[in-house]
Amino acid sequence: MDKIIVEGGVPLNGKISIAGAKNACLTLMPAALLTDEPLTLTNAPRLSDISTMTELLESLGCEVASLQDGKVLVLGAETISNHTADYDIVRKMRASILVLGPMLARDGHAVVSLPGGCAIGARPVDIHLKGLEALGAVLDLRDGYIHAKAPNGLIGATYELPFASVGGTENLLMAATLAKGTTILKNVAREPEIVDLAECLRAMGADISGEGTDTLTIKGVAKLHGATHRVVTDRIELGTYMIAPVIAGGEVELIGGRRDLLEAFCTKLEAAGAIITETDAGLKVSRRAGRIQPVDIVTEVHPGFPTDLQAQMMALLSFADGTSVLEERIFENRFMHAPELQRMGAKIEVHGGVATVTGSETLKGARVMATDLRASVSLILAALAAEGETVVSRVYHLDRGYEHLVRKMTACGAKIRREKE
Numbered sequence: 491m492d493k494i495i496v497e498g499g500v501p502l503n504g505k506i507s508i509a510g511a512k513n514a515c516l517t518l519m520p521a522a523l524l525t526d527e528p529l530t531l532t533n534a535p536r537l538s539d540i541s542t543m544t545e546l547l548e549s550l551g552c553e554v555a556s557l558q559d560g561k562v563l564v565l566g567a568e569t570i571s572n573h574t575a576d577y578d579i580v581r582k583m584r585a586s587i588l589v590l591g592p593m594l595a596r597d598g599h600a601v602v603s604l605p606g607g608c609a610i611g612a613r614p615v616d617i618h619l620k621g622l623e624a625l626g627a628v629l630d631l632r633d634g635y636i637h638a639k640a641p642n643g644l645i646g647a648t649y650e651l652p653f654a655s656v657g658g659t660e661n662l663l664m665a666a667t668l669a670k671g672t673t674i675l676k677n678v679a680r681e682p683e684i685v686d687l688a689e690c691l692r693a694m695g696a697d698i699s700g701e702g703t704d705t706l707t708i709k710g711v712a713k714l715h716g717a718t719h720r721v722v723t724d725r726i727e728l729g730t731y732m733i734a735p736v737i738a739g740g741e742v743e744l745i746g747g748r749r750d751l752l753e754a755f756c757t758k759l760e761a762a763g764a765i766i767t768e769t770d771a772g773l774k775v776s777r778r779a780g781r782i783q784p785v786d787i788v789t790e791v792h793p794g795f796p797t798d799l800q801a802q803m804m805a806l807l808s809f810a811d812g813t814s815v816l817e818e819r820i821f822e823n824r825f826m827h828a829p830e831l832q833r834m835g836a837k838i839e840v841h842g843g844v845a846t847v848t849g850s851e852t853l854k855g856a857r858v859m860a861t862d863l864r865a866s867v868s869l870i871l872a873a874l875a876a877e878g879e880t881v882v883s884r885v886y887h888l889d890r891g892y893e894h895l896v897r898k899m900t901a902c903g904a905k906i907r908r909e910k911e
C-alpha cells in the first residue's frame with residue numbers, strides 16, 4: 491500500500507485540468523450492454539473504479555478497448571456471453587449493480603451479486619429492485635445474488651421512487667429504454683450524471699424526456715445503436731480542487747470547470763471566503779483576505795449541497811473563524827474523516843448525522859489514515875494548510891476517484907509526494 495506525505499503551509503498557484511466524471515462514466519459504461527454496436531466514450535477518467543467496471547463488463551463478454559492512455563473507451567457488447575455478475579468483482583464496487591437493468595432489458599435475464607455495504611453505509615438496492623419489478627421483472631434473491639428474469643421483456647410502467655436514488659434512477663432509466671411501451675419514473679435523481687446518461691442514451695436512439703427534472707418519461711424502442719459520447723466534467727473532483735487554494739492560499743484555475751454543475755456548493759464556498767471567477771478555460775479560485783468564515787451545510791440530493799463534497803468542506807471549516815454545523819442527510823455513516831481530522835487538532839463533535847466544527851487558526855500535521863474515497867482527499871486538503879508534515883496512509887482509496895492527484899497538486903507548487911508504505 492502507498493502513503494502520501496504533505497508539507498503544509500505552501501500556497502497553490504497554477505492550473506489543474508478536471509477529468510471526466512467517475513460517477514457518469516460508471517453508468518455510461520454499462521449502457522454499452524443495451525446495444526450490439528460499439529459505444530465510444532471520450533474524456534473518460536483514468537481511475538481504479540473504471541478498471542473495475544472494465545473487468546466486470548469484460549467478464550460478461552463486452553469488449554472494452556482503452557485508447558489514448560485511457561481517455562477514450564470503446565465498448566462493444568455484440569453479444570452478452572455471460573449474464574452473471576460475480577460477487578468477487580461486485581464486492582469491490584457497488585456501481586456494479588448498474589449492469590442489472592441493461593442486461594435485463596437486452597436479454598431478459600441476469601444474475602447479479604448483491605453489492606453489500608461499504609464504509610459509508612449499508613447502501614441497499616431495494617429501490618433498484620422494486621423499480622425493475624414495476625417494469626415486469628421477476629426477481630428471486632438467494633445465495634447473495636439477484637436472479638432476475640423478464641421472459642417476455644420489460645413492460646413500460648409508472649413508478650415513483652421512494653427516494654431520489656442516483657443509482658436507482660440510472661438502472662431504471664437504462665432498463666426502460668428497451669421496455670415495451672412508455673415508462674414514467676417519478677421522484678428521480680436530478681444529478682448532472684443523470685442528465686449525461688440521458689444524453690448518451692438519446693444519442694444511441696432512446697426516446698427520453700425530463701432529465702434534470704424529478705420526472706423521466708421514456709418511450710421504449712426495439713433497439714439501440716452505437717454512439718460516441720463525451721463524459722461530463724467531474725463536479726466532485728472540481729469542487730475538491732476548488733477548495734485547495736481556499737484552504738492553502740494562492741490562486742488556481744480549474745480547466746474545464748463549470749459553475750452550473752455545482753451552484754449550491756459554490757455559494758457555500760464563497761460564503762466561507764472563496765473568490766470564484768469564470769474564465770474562458772474554466773473557473774479561477776482564490777481566497778479573500780482574512781480567515782475562513784464558518785458556514786452551515788446540509789447535504790441534499792441535487793441541486794442541493796452534494797454529499798460527496800461534505801468531507802472536503804469539513805476540512806476547510808476546521809480552519810474557520812467560528813463554528814459550523816454540517817448535517818449529512820444522504821448516508822448514515824459519512825463522518826469517518828472526523829476522527830482523522832481530530833488527530834490534526836480539528837475540534838469536531840459528531841452526534842448522529844450532525845457534525846459541529848469549531849474552527850482553529852491552524853492544524854498540526856500528523857499521521858492519519860484514509861477510510862473512504864472522499865474522506866481521504868479531505869485529509870490531503872487539511873494537510874495542505876496544516877503546520878508541518880502529514881502522512882496519509884491507505885491512499886488506494888484516492889485512486890478510485892482522483893486521477894494523478896499528486897501530479898496535479900505538485901504542478902501548483904504543493905509539497906506532496908507518494909511513497910510505498
Ligand code: EPZ
Nearest residue numbers: 513516585613614615616617618655656657658798820821
Ligand atoms: C451515487 O451512489 C454515487 N456513486 C455516490 O458517490 C454518491 O455519494 C451518491 O450517488 C449520492 O449522490 C456513483 O454514482 C457510482 P444513492 P448511489 O442510490 O447511487 C439510499 C463517491 O464518493 N438507497 O443516491 O449508491 C442509500 O442507502 C460515491 O463518488 C436506498 O435506501 O447513491 C443512501 O443512503 C459515494 N435504497 C442514499 O439512498 C436504494 O435502492 C443515496 O444512495 C438505493 C439507495
